[in-house]
Amino acid sequence: xxxxxxxxxxxxxxxxxxxxxxxxxxxxxxxxxxxxxxxxxxxxxxxxxxxxxxxxxxxxxxxxxxxxxxxxxxxxxxxxxxxxxxxxxxxxxxxxxxxxxxxxxxxxxxxxxxxxxxxxxxxxxxxxxxxxxxxxxxxxxxxxxxxxxxxxxxxxxxxxxxxxxxx
Amino acid sequence: xxxxxxxxxxxxxxxxxxxxxxxxxxxxxxxxxxxxxxxxxxxxxxxxxxxxxxxxxxxxxxxxxxxxxxxxxxxxxxxxxxxxxxxxxxxxxxxxxxxxxxxxxxxxxxxxxxxxxxxxxxxxxxxxxxxxxxxxxxxxxxxxxxxxxxxxxxxxxxxxxxxxxxxxx
Numbered sequence: 001x002x003x004x005x006x007x008x009x010x011x012x013x014x015x016x017x018x019x020x021x022x023x024x025x026x027x028x029x030x031x032x033x034x035x036x037x038x039x040x041x042x043x044x045x046x047x048x049x050x051x052x053x054x055x056x057x058x059x060x061x062x063x064x065x066x067x068x069x070x071x072x073x074x075x076x077x078x079x080x081x082x083x084x085x086x087x088x089x090x091x092x093x094x095x096x097x098x099x100x101x102x103x104x105x106x107x108x109x110x111x112x113x114x115x116x117x118x119x120x121x122x123x124x125x126x127x128x129x130x131x132x133x134x135x136x137x138x139x140x141x142x143x144x145x146x147x148x149x150x151x152x153x154x155x156x157x158x159x160x161x162x163x164x165x166x167x
Numbered sequence: 168x169x170x171x172x173x174x175x176x177x178x179x180x181x182x183x184x185x186x187x188x189x190x191x192x193x194x195x196x197x198x199x200x201x202x203x204x205x206x207x208x209x210x211x212x213x214x215x216x217x218x219x220x221x222x223x224x225x226x227x228x229x230x231x232x233x234x235x236x237x238x239x240x241x242x243x244x245x246x247x248x249x250x251x252x253x254x255x256x257x258x259x260x261x262x263x264x265x266x267x268x269x270x271x272x273x274x275x276x277x278x279x280x281x282x283x284x285x286x287x288x289x290x291x292x293x294x295x296x297x298x299x300x301x302x303x304x305x306x307x308x309x310x311x312x313x314x315x316x317x318x319x320x321x322x323x324x325x326x327x328x329x330x331x332x333x334x335x336x
Contacts, residue, residue: 045211060231
């Protein structure tokens, strides 16, 4: 399904000037990968702590205080969005027909929908919950979905070279 | 027995051979993925601690934040176990690659700093007993910076291993 179209798109993107720029200097790739792993750590560490707090762990830490750290988790995500974009532009043929890539995108979407839904429905009330108060079940579910979906994003990302032809 | 003999021995066990050559998704790929997940938990929780000590999110109480060390050591345990497995699978290559020892050097430095940091913030007992009187001294801030730099160095060296050795990524 869509396979010829995707391959056609990848071939077109591969031939563009930006794609050639990414491939021009051989160290661009390892440097971007290093940044991708640093971004991953920031994201997993900081968003993961917030997820654990929502799930009912770390109850003595006030949520509004913990949330002050979120910009650094978002910074990690932005680093990965940029470096990930560079990977796709530089070698699109590695990704468009790779099952692991689409699984990664699926869990990225699940994570995004989860956080947008949670922020719009419970975003304000969650900050009124004090330390040591019990967490309502929907909050626990949102935290668990977020944590697991980020783990799955990481899992499928790391599987890219093994289930497909990515390096 | 020379070092090379020992590396060869590690590499030739049935487990190492399976890990390296079976082609199963549960062998090398899964162990490598677990290594990355462990890294994320270890470095991420460590970065969160360091950032707090450097003045980010100052309203997070230092006392209960001692729980971050649990996540940190869980991540460290996953990374260490899977890291030893990955080393055994390619012992003769990794054991003779300079960048691998650069990575180990950064990790050794980072682990020492974690232990020192905990003592600096939570007192000499270091197991949370001092949590109520936790303070951020200038020593702790310096250690937090050294910690962030060490982990960034370890990640960089680890990533570059894939490009400076002929082993799988």
